[in-house]
Amino acid sequence: MLKIGCHLSISKGFKAIGNEALKIHANTFQFFTRNPRGSKAKEIDPNDTEALRMLMKENQFARILAHAPYTLNPCSPEEKTREFAIQVMADDLVRMEYLPNNLYNFHPGSHGGQGAEVGIHQIIVQLNTLLKPEQTTTVLLETMAGKGTEVGRTFEELRQILDGVILSERIGVCMDTCHINDAGYDIINDLDGVLDSFDKIIGLERLYAIHLNDSLNSKGSHKDRHAKIGEGSIGLKAITQIINHPKLRHLPFFLETPNDISGYAQEIALLRDAYKE
Template sequence: MLNIGCHLSVSKGFYNMGKNALKINANTFQFFTRNPRGSKAKEIDPKDIEKLLKLIKDNNFAVLLAHAPYTLNPCSTNEENRLFAMKIIADDLARMEYLPNNLYNFHPGNHMGQGADKAIEYIITMLNTILKPEQTTIVLLETMSGKGTEIGRTFEELKRIIDGVELKEKIGVCLDTCHVFAAGYDIVNDLDNVLDEFDQIIGLDKLYAIHLNDSMKPFKSYKDRHEKIGQGFIGLEAITQIINHPKLRNLPFFLETPNDLKGYAEEISLLKNLYKDFN
């Protein structure tokens, strides 16, 4: 079975997200933990969470993926900004325990001219400060497109962060198809070798989720511009190979394409028809 969902708004509550997922024939979803362009978080309603957890269990949902705000920069040159990112992510992880045994994704950040070495050091320090042995959430580093001074454009940079994390069982990777394509990993013509490279550098056991997006920009553009499935430079044939690849097909896929709920329903239907169920 294809485990697929999309990004849904938490503004009307967690249970509502679950209902919307079912409406579009999804069996998982991604959500922002708080305002994606700010820091304000919706107050958690335990009864709302309880209803969602029952819906998830009753409908055999795959693992859920929470996403940190875009505005956080854990490796900023500004100490106040780094401490703010640490505070928000730590609070998010505490809140995630209302939804145990799920995933939390964040962008590693921008080094802002200080260089990757110092930035990676800051990210590792943050993770070693906030990750706890008792937490049930796996924290994921997202692969990035390489625009500006982004950390995470290469598998090697992500590997260096993971190597520095003490609680390695709490850390993993979310691979974004648009981002890696833009960063210079040819998932269209050379998917097998890209996955082999990932496995050799990071290890496929550390790959927990896929952001499934087409790309508005061409290969190696270093531009983060998501496109609807089959309408970009990655294309439907390559995306079909991705969802059916034996090393990827059992992972959860999360659409972040420029869509409304109806558009997501159409993409999910399309992808389910392209998925080869060997069970």
């Protein structure tokens, strides 16, 4: 069965978002833990999270994916920004335990001219400060497009971070199809080669989720502009190969395309038709 969902807002509560996912025939979803451009987080209602857990169990949902706010930058040159990143992620990981055994994704950040090595070290320090043996959440580094001074534009940079994390069983990777296309990986003509490279450098066992997005830009553009499925440079044929690939098809896929809820419903229907059971 295809495990697919999209990005939904938790403003109405967790059970409501679960019901919204069901209405569009999704069996997982992604959500922001708090305001994506700020720091404010909605108070957790334990009864609401328990209701979502029951809904997910009854409907055989895949693991859901929480996304950290874009303002989180653990490798900023500014100490205040790095401290903010620690505070936000620490709070998010506590909150995630109301929905145990799920996934938490974040952008590794931008080093702001310090250099990738310095940025990678700062990310490792934050993760080693925050990750705890008792947590059930798996934290994911997102593959990035490489615009500006982003860290995580190559598999090698992500590998360096993973190598520095002490609790390796609590850390993994979320692959974004738009991002790796824009970073220069040829997922259109050489998906097998890209996955072989990922496996050699990182290990496919560290890949927990995929952001399934088309791209408005060509391979290697380093732009990071998402497009609707089949309406960008990656195209429906390549995306169909991704969801059906024997090394990927078991993973949960999360749409982050520029859509409203009806648009997401259409994309999910399109991809379910393209998935080979």
